Amino acid sequence: xxxxxxxxxxxxxxxxxxxxxxxxxxxxxxxxxxxxxxxxxxxxxxxxxxxxxxxxxxxxxxxxxxxxxxxxxxxxxxxxxxxxxxxxxxxxxxxxxxxxxxxxxxxxxxxxxxxxxxxxxxxxxxxxxxxxxxxxxxxxxxxxxxxxxxxxxxxxxxxxxxxxxxxxxxxxxxxxxxxxxxxxxxxxxxxxxxxxxxxxxxxxxxxxxxxxxxxxxxxxxxxxxxxxxxxxxxxxxxxxxxxxxxxxxxxxxxxxxxxxxxxxxxxxxxxxxxxxxxxxxxxxxxxxxxxxxxxxxxxxxxxxxxxxxxxxx
Numbered sequence: 001x002x003x004x005x006x007x008x009x010x011x012x013x014x015x016x017x018x019x020x021x022x023x024x025x026x027x028x029x030x031x032x033x034x035x036x037x038x039x040x041x042x043x044x045x046x047x048x049x050x051x052x053x054x055x056x057x058x059x060x061x062x063x064x065x066x067x068x069x070x071x072x073x074x075x076x077x078x079x080x081x082x083x084x085x086x087x088x089x090x091x092x093x094x095x096x097x098x099x100x101x102x103x104x105x106x107x108x109x110x111x112x113x114x115x116x117x118x119x120x121x122x123x124x125x126x127x128x129x130x131x132x133x134x135x136x137x138x139x140x141x142x143x144x145x146x147x148x149x150x151x152x153x154x155x156x157x158x159x160x161x162x163x164x165x166x167x168x169x170x171x172x173x174x175x176x177x178x179x180x181x182x183x184x185x186x187x188x189x190x191x192x193x194x195x196x197x198x199x200x201x202x203x204x205x206x207x208x209x210x211x212x213x214x215x216x217x218x219x220x221x222x223x224x225x226x227x228x229x230x231x232x233x234x235x236x237x238x239x240x241x242x243x244x245x246x247x248x249x250x251x252x253x254x255x256x257x258x259x260x261x262x263x264x265x266x267x268x269x270x271x272x273x274x275x276x277x278x279x280x281x282x283x284x285x286x287x288x289x290x291x292x293x294x295x296x297x298x299x300x301x302x303x304x305x306x307x308x309x310x311x312x313x
Contacts, residue, residue, distance in 0.1 A: 016152055016180040017105060018188060019092050021085060023145040023248065024171030024255075030135055032167050033146055036127040040150055042067045047109065048131055049147040051249075052138040053256055055229060056081045058112055062193075063123065064085050073118040083246070084112065085147045090242035092177045093205055093307050101179060105149075131177035140252075143253055147175075152184075162174045163193045170199070170312075172255035173248050177205075177241070185306040186292055191284040192310060197281045199312050201259065203266070205241050206295050207307040212237045219280065224281045227280040230272045231291075240269055241309055248313060277284050284310070 022032045033048075040046070044066055048059040054082040058081075060074040091104050124130040125224040131146075138144050174196070177187040187281075189204075196202060200222055204215040244262045251258030288310070 016102060016184060017092055017149065017174070018178045018180075018280070019088055019147065019149050020150060020177070021089075021145065021147040021175035021245065022171040023173050023174075024143065025169075026138060026140045026142055026144050028171040029144045030131075031147070032174070033131045033135070033169060034126075034128045035163060036131075036148065037163070038126055040152070041124065041127060041130055042152050043152050044150040047129075047149040048134060048139065049085060049149070050134060051081050051085075051145040052142060054079055055137060057134055057137060058084075058109075060109075060113075060115070061130065069141045070120045071123040072120045074115040075118055075293045076112045076115045078112070084108065084147075085250070086242040086246045088147070088149060089175065089177060089245050089309070090239055092179045093207065093237050093241040093309050109149075117310055118191065120293065132264065163191060170195070172313075173258060174312040175245060176311075177307075179305070179307045182208075182304040182306050185308045188309055189288050189292065189310065190283075192284040194283050195313055196310065197283050197287045202287075202310060202312040203244075203262075204291055205237055205307075205309040205311070207237050208293060208295055208304055210235045212296055213291060213295055214240070214266065215288075217271070217287060220277065225280055226277050228277045229275040229277065232266070232269050232272050234270065237307070241267065241311075244311060244313075255313075262313050264310070291294075 003280075022029045041061070044063050046061045048057075048061070050057040051143050056078050058076040062072045062074070063070070087108050088105065091101065091108065123268055135144075135146075175181070176188070178185050180188070200219045204213075204217070206213045206215075212234050216230045216232075217227050218230075221229050243265045246263050247261035248258040251261055291306070
């Protein structure tokens with residue numbers, strides 16, 4: 001589709017960003033998107049990325065101030081997101097200093113120009129109101145990948161949980177990432193859908209300054225009450241998070257193939273240390289709390305800038 005020459009305007013506050021992704025059937029992905037709390041949509045800038053078979057869309061929702069009654073919308077349409085989700089995942093998981101992330105994300109998203117300016121409309125009250133129309137461009141009997149990039153504004157009182165409840169239908173894979181001060185990053189991770197800890201395989205990526213870890217959680221058998229954990233440590237996550245998303249995207253309709261591809265990518269990282277098999281956690285806080293707390297870095301606790309991501313595959 002040919003779009004008029006409209007480019008996305010500059011953004012502010014990108015130093016704290018959150019990026020989520022889901023892939024599966026239309027119904028599975030839509031249920032995850034519609035479970036996004038309304039509070040997340042009230043932030044100044046929210047981007048929705050969609051990828052189906054032969055079509056891709058990006059919607060940029062922008063408010064003059066957080067919670068404004070109107071939202072301006074920019075739209076891009078093409079055949080393929082051309083690796084944009086993987087590049088965004090890499091930015092949020094890289095060791096970006098506060099102040100450098102804003103311009104990096106702005107430049108990356110702007111690569112998709114030109115955009116269509118759809119003007120201003122009353123701000124949607126729910127995620128279904130915001131995302132329902134773009135989803136109609138994709139067949140409900142097909143498969144879909146959706147990504148949500150948001151720029152939250154955090155108050156001194158701390159963050160609210162991102163997802164209080166999740167749907168019963170699980171996408172083939174899910175991605176949740178945040179770059180923020182330690183307290184805010186912990187709030188996002190611990191507020192993820194509770195049922196994530198009940199899945200058979202998921203990974204946690206963490207980076208603070210020059211310390212990085214990946215924790216791979218795997219049940220020895222489906223729905224087992226035990227879980228085995230392996231840990232990788234190094235100075236940088238590098239392109240590992242982006243490569244994992246790229247492997248999943250390349251696997252297309254085969255979740256099992258995507259899962260094996262991710263395991264191959266992680267295996268290339270180097271030496272992994274195996275922990276003893278233990279009882280499986282029942283919540284993201286139970287799974288991610290100890291790894292998050294142990295990686296403190298050589299910096300003041302209040303000033304720690306954390307890159308964190310959870311991948312369920």
